[in-house]
Amino acid sequence: MAKTLSTVAALIAIAALCFSTLVGVAQATERKLVVDEQKLVVEGKVYCDTCRVKFETTLSEVVEGAGVKLICRDRVSEETKLEMEAETDKSGHYRFEVEGDHAEEICEVHLVKSPREDCNEIVKGWNSARILLTTDVGVVDTIRQANALGFMKKQALENCAKVLQGLGFLPIN
Structure with missing residues (x-):
């Protein structure tokens, strides 16, 4: 029993x-x-590189109305699988809402155009930010932050040398 x-x-x-x-x-x-x-969200910022140094400084300015494009290409065939355009707001920020998983694709945000005549130079090799658009990489948050992208000002501002000295890039006289 x-x-x-x-x-x-x-x-x-x-x-x-x-x-x-x-x-x-x-x-x-x-x-x-x-x-x-769920949708994945890509956010980023566009600025004007007023010192022509290829990174943000305290003198950098946001660019309102800048055009950016999100492009995802197949890793093997390089065929474009997704293409979206956005424009920056008054704070220089943009946002894309992306549907689906793009794990097998290389996705990048590219600078397209600047509304500023004094700051519209695009530097090749420095005009895009790669971003992972998949839920299969251990990231729980649905928001993806892209690196900031910058247009070059036609001529550097006069006080850039002082800022660069403060950052340790130029010798102090």
Whole structure:
């Protein structure tokens, strides 16, 4: 009798374990579907490089109305899979809402145009920011921050030397 009860108890425990495992798998699958249906958001900033040094300084200015383009290409064929355009707001920020997972693609945000005549030079090799657009890289947040991108001012501001000295890039006289 005791042996039968222990066998029944063991079978109930095994059944409960199997059931909880199935519930866990179902919940994980449901969470994966929700993540796959979510949009990933790409955010970034565009500035005017007023010192022509290829990085932001305290003298850099935001560029309102700058055009940027998000392009995702297949890693192997290089075929364009996604292309979107956006414009920066008054604080120089842009935002893309991207549907789907782009794990097998190389995605980059590119500078397109500046509305400023005094600051519209695009420097090749420095005009894009690569971004990962997949939920399969261990990042839980749906917002992806792209590196800031800058247009070059036609001529550097006069007080750039002082700023660069303060950063340790130029010797102090």
